[in-house]
Amino acid sequence: MQFLQGSHPSYDLTFDDVFLVPSHSTVSSRFDVDLTSRDGTGSTIPLVVSNMTAVAGRRMAEVVARRGGLAIIPQDIPIPVVADVVKWVKERHTQHDTPLTLSPTATVGDAIGLIHKRSHGAIVVTENSHPVGVVTVSDCSDVDRFTQLHEVMSTDLLVLPATIDPQSAFLRLTDDRHRLAPAVDDEGRLVGLITRIGALRSTLYRPNTDAHGRLRVGAALGINGDVHGRAEALIEAGIDLLVLDTAHGHQEKMLSALASIRSLTTAIPLAAGNVVTKGGVSDLAEAGATIIKVGVGPGAMCTTRMMTGVGRPQLSSILECAEFGREIGVHVWADGGVKHPRDVALALAAGASNVMIGSWFVGTYESPGDLLRDAEGRAYKDAFGMASARAVRSRTSADDAFERARKSLFEEGISTGRIYLDPERPGVEDLIDHIVAGVRSSCTYAGATDLESFYQRAIFGVQSAAGYREGRPAQTGW
Numbered sequence: 001m002q003f004l005q006g007s008h009p010s011y012d013l014t015f016d017d018v019f020l021v022p023s024h025s026t027v028s029s030r031f032d033v034d035l036t037s038r039d040g041t042g043s044t045i046p047l048v049v050s051n052m053t054a055v056a057g058r059r060m061a062e063v064v065a066r067r068g069g070l071a072i073i074p075q076d077i078p079i080p081v082v083a084d085v086v087k088w089v090k091e092r093h094t095q096h097d098t099p100l101t102l103s104p105t106a107t108v109g110d111a112i113g114l115i116h117k118r119s120h121g122a123i124v125v126t127e128n129s130h131p132v133g134v135v136t137v138s139d140c141s142d143v144d145r146f147t148q149l150h151e152v153m154s155t156d157l158l159v160l161p162a163t164i165d166p167q168s169a170f171l172r173l174t175d176d177r178h179r180l181a182p183a184v185d186d187e188g189r190l191v192g193l194i195t196r197i198g199a200l201r202s203t204l205y206r207p208n209t210d211a212h213g214r215l216r217v218g219a220a221l222g223i224n225g226d227v228h229g230r231a232e233a234l235i236e237a238g239i240d241l242l243v244l245d246t247a248h249g250h251q252e253k254m255l256s257a258l259a260s261i262r263s264l265t266t267a268i269p270l271a272a273g274n275v276v277t278k279g280g281v282s283d284l285a286e287a288g289a290t291i292i293k294v295g296v297g298p299g300a301m302c303t304t305r306m307m308t309g310v311g312r313p314q315l316s317s318i319l320e321c322a323e324f325g326r327e328i329g330v331h332v333w334a335d336g337g338v339k340h341p342r343d344v345a346l347a348l349a350a351g352a353s354n355v356m357i358g359s360w361f362v363g364t365y366e367s368p369g370d371l372l373r374d375a376e377g378r379a380y381k382d383a384f385g386m387a388s389a390r391a392v393r394s395r396t397s398a399d400d401a402f403e404r405a406r407k408s409l410f411e412e413g414i415s416t417g418r419i420y421l422d423p424e425r426p427g428v429e430d431l432i433d434h435i436v437a438g439v440r441s442s443c444t445y446a447g448a449t450d451l452e453s454f455y456q457r458a459i460f461g462v463q464s465a466a467g468y469r470e471g472r473p474a475q476t477g478w
Helices: 058-066 079-090 108-117 166-175 196-204 227-236 252-262 278-287 304-308 314-328 341-349 389-395 401-408 428-446 451-457 465-470
Strands: 018-020 047-049 070-073 100-102 122-127 130-136 180-184 190-195 218-221 241-245 270-275 291-294 331-335 354-357 379-383 417-420 459-462
Touching: 018 341, 018 428, 047 058, 047 428, 058 070, 058 079, 058 428, 070 079, 070 241, 079 227, 100 108, 108 122, 108 130, 122 190, 130 180, 166 180, 166 190, 166 196, 190 196, 196 428, 218 227, 227 241, 227 252, 241 252, 252 270, 252 278, 270 278, 270 331, 278 291, 278 314, 291 314, 314 331, 314 341, 341 354, 341 428, 341 451, 428 451
Parallel strands: 047 070, 047 354, 070 218, 100 122, 218 241, 241 270, 270 291, 291 331, 331 354
Antiparallel strands: 018 459, 122 130, 180 190, 379 417
16 A cells, blocks of 8 residues: 555554545456455455454354354353354354244244344244244234234245255245245255345355354453463364454563463464554564454543553554564454444555454344333444443452452443444444445455455545545535
8 A cells, every 4th residue: 555645644543534545447346346355264354343242242243254254252251152152153054044933822022022133123933943934023013012923923934945046035035025034944944034135145245164164253362361271162162263352462461372372273363462563563473373453442432542541543553563464474453443334444455454343333133232222212232341340340250359349440441332223224234235335345446356456556645634524425415
């Protein structure tokens, strides 16, 4: 990449400070752009779900991997639970949605409590694993919550074989005027759910799969406690990538922990961070990391810069770390600070191999939290920082009362925040479509067909705050 003005400004830059300059392009369609990362994660779109308790659960991991990304299970989850999540994710279908199921005698109240766990908004009613009906949100409206599902379910089912190709599935659904259909095996047992939009997405995305054709999932661990033992247990559980994570990654405990983990295996990628300088990249790479997480303080739930004054504007952090990483043969992930598809594109143009997203994805059906509503009826989910009081209480639950009280005096981060669901994009796949469309288009403007050529061809310009405002669309008119 290069700067339009010729050289990097003498001051550090955020995403809002810059724009990408269009160049001569022979790329005629965004569909001609390959967004596969080359950092060993297997991702076919450059998106990683941050290891935040409020965002990275089993549903998120499955759905994002199906579309080509990767989710990182948080470090404060017990090993047996992580092992169960890994097993569950790897058993999911790589093309079809995972259905929500209930029996015919389950109640409308049961359905209402479950139906918003998936963005497809349907419950498949089953008997002996065979689909017998479908219940949607509208079926549950104005109905007594104790009504059994067999009284409200639709039995006018279109059932499709699980082996059907996406285009044929879409055409069958369209011709029969169905929004969705259960997918079944040769014995008629339910194995998935096919929606029109899901069938379309299956032609636009490639799942992130391991050598056995199963969906991939990563896991995080901290630098305290029995790091070696926890890493060994995670590897035994079948995790595809390890992330050694702490707010200040450029410290001796991180380097020791990295060396300990790397002694266990070289077969899977090992990410570590966070840092913001090439010195941090150098030391973490020398200790065994193959991917370096970049970002201190840009996250939506992070108060590090306001509490400590420590951090660095995110774009300049990525530029320096990615450039040096290329020199020594390691990759960087941009971790934090993205609020729009343009920010993802800028991070990739600056040299990141993947972009981590946390709070943005909290506001989706697939995040782990319960769907809540405010006084005006708007749907939201709770978010909280991983250094906040709420997260620290979870991580220190095994400590005695005295130690927990001592640690509670020095907490950072927001303990609770509302992330509202976008009515137009309430599912994580909707947000992925939104982001990927922007990134692909950005590549075509640069004349790039993949992430490497995007980095090589990208031209950054520096703009004023007025320049940034000029690029924002008018919401309601002049």
